[in-house]
Amino acid sequence: MPAKAAEVHEKLGYARAAELILHLPLRYEDETRLTPIRDLRPGLPALVEGVVAQADVQYRPRRQLVVEVRERADEDDALAPTLFFRLLHFYPNQLAQLKPGNRIRLFGEPRQGFHGLEMVHPRYRLVQPGTPLADCLTPVYPSVAGLSQTAIRKAIAAALREADLSELLPATLLTRLKLSEFEPALRRLHTPPPEADLFALDAKTDPAWQRLKFDELLAQQLALKRYALARHRLAALPLKDERQLIERYLARLPFAPTGAQRRAMQEILHDLAGRHPMNRLLQGDVGSGKTLVAAVACLAAVGSGQQAAVMAPTEILAEQHYLKFRDWLEPLRLKVVWLAAALKGRAKREALDQIADGSAQVVVGTHALFQEGVEFHGLALAVVDEQHRFGVAQRLALRHKGQHKTVQPHLLMLSATPIPRSLAMSYLADLDVSVIDELPPGRTPVTTKLIAMARRAEVIERLRHYCADGAQAYWVCPLIEESQKLELKAALDTFEEMQAALPELKVGLVHGRMKAEEKAAVMAAFKAGAIQLLVATTVIEVGVDVPNASLMVIDHAERMGLAQLHQLRGRVGRGSRESTCLLLYAEPLSDLARQRLKIIRDSQDGFAIAREDLKLRGPGEFLGARQSGLPLLRFADLENDVALLEAARDAADELLKHDPVAVKRHLERWLPQGAAFLLA
Incomplete structure (x- = not known):
């Protein structure tokens, strides 16, 4: 080469x-046939051949080279078909090239211009009469x-x-x-x-595309299924609740788990009792009770004399989990320990000692759980919440904390963003999936309304009357991805604005840069009813459960994604009051933002929202795959190619059983870099 x-x-x-x-x-592009100038249609790309009639440098409205082309050199008739093309950027040698009388071939998209049909920056070259055309599409x-x-x-x-x-x-x-x-x-x-x-x-509906898309999907299925088979060759400790902790835990709950929760528990407990590491995703809509099911999995580990770790992406969510697990499990005489980067000095040393000697039976925390210096006595189960927020290396690092010479810990991943079926079949083909598809009784529907920013003052007045009646509310500040400082300033400014506008209300503030103990104090006061209006950044997206808070205002909702809006809205509707979510948006709205806001207004079904989200964002953004290292599909489309995906899934099973040579060669062609990061 x-x-x-x-x-x-x-x-x-x-x-x-x-x-x-x-x-x-x-x-x-079709350069295999010439289109006469008289047959050109605006908006339809075409190949044209003609003779340069004149070429001039014009200076209004800006410097540009304007070239007039006619089909024949002898056409002087003012009514003869003419095409103009304009070059906004050009070199002196191009002006010398485009002399009157030179034959030229152009490819571009004609449009209606000031002088008639024109092309702007077409691809062109000088030709001789009879110069052959391309023999294939370009x-x-x-x-x-x-x-x-x-x-x-x-x-x-x-x-x-x-x-x-x-x-x-x-x-x-x-x-x-x-x-x-x-x-x-x-x-x-x-x-x-x-x-x-x-x-x-x-x-991409041509039969040739169908073959290449099938091959791509087949490579993905083979890589994931081969990893799943490799996982089944690994050993894990069978976890059986020898101490009947699960029965005692469920008996203490003030409500009965839903049928969907019980089904998920059975699937997870069946996996945990096996001799191979579980690799299961538990997915369910906001508020469906995934944490309760995760607690049952942890009790299976503890009941077998082992440890469980629960990792969440933010301190506020990890802390919510810690408080829930402590309330649920300490009455069973179990030790639940908290570990986060904010933990310092003696408290941190004590936590690390308890994790290392095994007296901490359930450890809850952030990414601090897999940092150097954290040694588990016997980690048999890792639970990762909001799993798409963690990179692959982070998930592997937590799992490696429990890896001994012969055994690996079981892995349970939680997601409140429901995964559409086509996505689960493709990117999550190595996972077993449990679905909680019903909400606990008592969850009230949330009315969602779109309100333009011009009516912000009305919304603040509505808050005054709402909270005066004994209810509580959230005001969620805009997401400013490019700057945490700006996001913090927006939260502080809003907090001060609400204090000034609503002096009779007790207003609280929580944001991601507060110390853990400060956040905990604010959240405890809000839960206790001492704070009526909580101004917050998106740190409250998951895990916050205050039944009396039934109104949420999301400021600049147009900046947020569908999954995030749905998660935030899930913080209300947890009590008996009628619940409302007001989405404040700034105009003008982009088409994408308008679509997102309409979808979230019209649906409360997390699975329906997830399908729309997948259409808008594509699988890479939806799964966090760009951060996690998952190889993205380049050609197949999960919305339109489900039949091909199903065929590829079945073919992968067949080839793995009967034709290992074809499997090896196919993966070498399609995934030459290997598929190491599929391992998480």
């Missing part, structure tokens, strides 16, 4: 030039700065000549699924014939 072409794969992020064969086009590839389409096309052509394009999948499988063979499908995508359906290619 030429040296220049070899640079292309590095710039595009591939380790080897051979990987370029799977650098597939974003779209295609692929347009994903690129990076400083890398031209010409360079990419040459590098890919070289890779296609040198790479192994042999068929790796059994002919019987391809026949059954009515899939094309690999090499013809791949070549069709890189060099589609002129008669190919451009719409089907761009929409």
Whole structure:
């Protein structure tokens, strides 16, 4: 491969030039046929050939080169079809090139301009009469700065000549699924014939795309399922509640668990009793009672004489868990210990000693749980809440805290963001999934309203009357991702504004940069009713449970994602009062923000919201996969390709059983970097 072409794969992020064969086009342009100027239609890209009639540098409204093109040199008729093209950035040699009489071929999108039809910055070249047209549709590839389409096309052509394009999948499988063979499908995508359906290619519904999307999904399924099989070869301590702690715990609850909670408990306890490490995701909507089920899992570990650790992404959530676990488990004579970065001095040393000697049976905390210096006596179960907020390395680090020579701890992951089925089948194929799909009795529906920022004063007045009647409310401050300082300032400013506007109310403030003990004191006062209005940043998104707080105002709701809005709204509707969530938004709204706010207003079903969220954001953002290292699908679309995904899942099981050589070669082609980060 030429040296220049070899640079292309590095710039595009591939380790080897051979990987370029799977650098597939974003779209295609048709340069196989000429369109007469008179037949051009605005908005429809086309290839045109003509003669330069004149070229002038114009200075109004800005410096630009304007070129007039006619189909024939002898056309002087003012009514003859004419096309103009404009170059806003050009060099002197281009002006010299574009002399009247020179024959030119242009590709671009015509639009109606001041003088008639025009193209702005079309692709063009000088030609001779009879210069051959392209013999295939022109692929347009994903690129990076400083890398031209010409360079990419040459590098890919070289890779296609040198790479192994042999068929790796059994002919019987391809026949059954009515899939094309690999090499013809791949070549069709890189060099589609002129008669190919451009719409089907761009929409990725062409049979060649179906084959490549299937291969991509198959590679993902094989990698995840192979890891799941490897996990089943590992050993874990079987956890059985020998002390009947679970029965005593459930008997002390002031309510009966829902049917969905009991079903999830049975699935988890069955896994924990096995000799292989559990790898289970417990998902359920906001307020469905996942923590109660997680406590049952912890009791199975403690009842077997082992330790359990519960990790949450923020101190405020970890603290909420700690207080719940302490209230639930200490009456059973169990020791629950808190560990977070904010813990210092003697308190931290005592916590570390209790974790190390085993007297701490359940340890609750933040990422501090897997830091150096934390040694568990016998960690048999790791519970990770809001698992998508942790990177893979962090989840592995906690699990490694309990890894001994022969055994691994069980892993239970919790998510309040319901995972759509197609996503669970693909990215979470190595996980067993339990779903809590019903809410506990007593949860009241939350009315959601959209209110423009111009009516902010009305909302504050409504708060006055609402809290005067004995209720409590949240005011959630805007998310400012680019600056924690600005976010803190917004919270402080809002707190001062509310104190001034509502002097008769007791207003509290909680934000992420407060010390743990300060946050705990504010939250305890709010729960006790001593604070009527709590001004907060999004740290209250999960874990906060105050039944009397039944009104929430979310300031600048347009800045937040669907999952976050749904999580925040889940803090109300926990008591007997009618509950309301007011979404304050600033205008003008982007189309995306408008869609998000409409979805959250019209639905309270977390699964329906999650499906819409997946459509808007794509799987990478939805799962936190960009942070976690999960390889994202480049070609398959989980909304439209569910049938292909199901076929790939079944084919993966078949190949893993009967054709390990095909599995190995397929993964080498599609995941040449390996799939180490799938291990979490």
